[in-house]
Amino acid sequence: GENVEQHPSTLSVQEGDSAVIKCTYSDSASNYFPWYKQELGKRPQLIIDIRSNVGEKKDQRIAVTLNKTAKHFSLHITETQPEDSAVYFCAASDYPGGYQKVTFGTGTKLQVIP
């Protein structure tokens, strides 16, 4: 089955700086790579995703990149703000084909220091 590795496990940045979280996956059948943000005590929520036919996607301060050959994908947050503090999970799925299961990485706890 799919295995998703995520680094770093914790990340502290000063407000206004950038944060980068990196993930690797193992199953070449994975086509869809979402990123979820989970605030303390809350449910995970999708913040951005990328599909295998796209190398990069940006949404305001958040961007994701995908290198399907190397099975790497990354989340970039620019101009970080205290409200960005949360746990971020990368994930991989074979959606829309296959079993459509979503396998999550181990998570990165991001702390933005004001």
Place this chain on the structure above:
Amino acid sequence: SAVISQKPSRDICQRGTSLTIQCQVDSQVTMMFWYRQQPGQSLTLIATANQGSEATYESGFVIDKFPISRPNLTFSTLTVSNMSPEDSSIYLCSALAANTGELFFGEGSRLTVL
């Protein structure tokens, strides 16, 4: 988007008892999944809830311990059977948006087994 209602939100249970968690989605979805999230950890897939048939379990999870039902497209239950303290965790119901692949989550059920 899909709104997922999950109950109970939390419970304290005695060792050896069983508890059933209910999950209701407000719109028709194709795939429903149950995840477990232990404190400070990632989301681990327990099983895919299949409508009208037996759930598909991930490695390490068995039907006798985690029986799952899905009688229709929008409702599912997860039972945690013969509970032990090791079952103390947050259990999350999720549903997949068929047209986007986005995974929506319920608010979770926090179980504490004494």
